[in-house]
Amino acid sequence: MINGFKEFIAKGNALELAVAVIIGAAFSPIVTAITDVIMAIIAGVVGQPNFDDVLSFAINGSVVRPGTIITAIVNFLLVAVAVYFAIVVPLNKIKERRKTEEEAPADPTEAELLVQIRDLLAAGSK
Numbered sequence: 001m002i003n004g005f006k007e008f009i010a011k012g013n014a015l016e017l018a019v020a021v022i023i024g025a026a027f028s029p030i031v032t033a034i035t036d037v038i039m040a041i042i043a044g045v046v047g048q049p050n051f052d053d054v055l056s057f058a059i060n061g062s063v064v065r066p067g068t069i070i071t072a073i074v075n076f077l078l079v080a081v082a083v084y085f086a087i088v089v090p091l092n093k094i095k096e097r098r099k100t101e102e103e104a105p106a107d108p109t110e111a112e113l114l115v116q117i118r119d120l121l122a123a124g125s126k
Contacts, residue, residue: 034082
């Protein structure tokens with residue numbers, strides 16, 4: 001049983017998940033700051049960044065606020081936009097650069113150059 005646990009922990013999936021959680025926590029302040037800026041812009045345009053009171057009504061003295069769903073959706077979309085543009089887009093650009101660098105043909109080795117010279121000399125002497 002303990003060996004199975006050791007194998008599970010040693011697998012890349014568990015370690016990658018742990019790293020992802022830690023990095024996610026580290027990026028949280030960045031995402032929060034971007035979301036706060038966007039919510040401030042929305043507040044400037046709409047008048048308030050909170051949609052909780054939109055479409056609210058009362059039933060037998062109990063207030064129903066369907067606008068809280070709108071607020072949650074807007075917050076989710078803002079976080080998704082912040083994560084996409086602050087994390088996903090830059091990482092994709094880095095991956096593209098690395099891929100193009102890897103695809104660039106390597107310079108021929110000294111042995112390959114000597115073989116080419118030999119073949120050219122052999123073809124020229126005929």
